[in-house]
Amino acid sequence: AQTVTQSQPEMSVQEAETVTLSCTYDTSESDYYLFWYKQPPSRQMILVIRQEAYKQQNATENRFSVNFQKAAKSFSLKISDSQLGDAAMYFCAYSKASGTYKYIFGTGTRLKVLA
Amino acid sequence: NAGVMQNPRHLVRRRGQEARLRCSPMKGHSHVYWYRQLPEEGLKFMVYLQKENIIDESGMPKERFSAEFPKEGPSILRIQQVVRGDSAAYFCASSPVLAARDYEQYFGPGTRLTVT
Numbered sequence: 512a513q514t515v516t517q518s519q520p521e522m523s524v525q526e527a528e529t530v531t532l533s534c535t536y537d538t539s540e541s542d543y544y545l546f547w548y549k550q551p552p553s554r555q556m557i558l559v560i561r562q563e564a565y566k567q568q569n570a571t572e573n574r575f576s577v578n579f580q581k582a583a584k585s586f587s588l589k590i591s592d593s594q595l596g597d598a599a600m601y602f603c604a605y606s607k608a609s610g611t612y613k614y615i616f617g618t619g620t621r622l623k624v625l626a
Numbered sequence: 627n628a629g630v631m632q633n634p635r636h637l638v639r640r641r642g643q644e645a646r647l648r649c650s651p652m653k654g655h656s657h658v659y660w661y662r663q664l665p666e667e668g669l670k671f672m673v674y675l676q677k678e679n680i681i682d683e684s685g686m687p688k689e690r691f692s693a694e695f696p697k698e699g700p701s702i703l704r705i706q707q708v709v710r711g712d713s714a715a716y717f718c719a720s721s722p723v724l725a726a727r728d729y730e731q732y733f734g735p736g737t738r739l740t741v742t
Contacts, residue, residue: 544729554735554738555733556717561728611681612731614661614669614731615671618668
């Protein structure tokens with residue numbers, strides 16, 4: 512069975528600094544998707560970034576980028592130039608690229624941004 | 627294009643009552659997923675439905691929980707005889723097609739169920 516592990520329950524970062532959130536996963540599949548979702552206090556799930564496993568290149572979205580290490584089954588999120596609005600819970604998620612495509616989520620990392 | 631809609635946003639039920647949670651997927655989306663988020667935890671998959679079919683209910687508790695996605699109207703997650711442990715946020719997500727290279731599920735705002 513696939514699993515997703517986020518080993519950092521909470522992280523803090525100074526405004527304008529860079530922070531990296533860790534995520535590891537376990538799967539025997541070769542084709543799959545990985546996601547980072549942000550959940551602010553409103554509880555709305557907001558997609559931050561998506562990575563297809565077949566792509567070698569790491570995904571980037573403005574200040575957000577990932578370090579995807581397929582062999583190591585690692586998928587970390589780097590947030591550059593952190594802003595107060597980045598404070599939220601961040602969830603890493605995995606989906607097989609076949610079958611039902613259901614998501615498997617990690618337990619989340621609470622990110623605090625210090626002014 | 628309206629996003630995924632869920633109602634009610636907040637629902638309070640006494641123990642033993644029934645809870646009905648509704649989800650209207652995005653226009654053109656025929657795949658609906660339900661997830662549950664217990665306090666201070668991540669989201670856990672419950673059930674995946676297509677129109678008039680339950681495809682995967684491997685995450686659903688065996689008793690008291692049921693889901694449907696009729697030909698017309700929203701998807702419904704029904705919890706009978708609620709207990710305090712059912713208190714959680716229930717999220718619905720929808721997607722248009724599965725085998726797309728830019729695959730993504732679109733989440734609704736969630737329904738927060740409180741059982742007193």
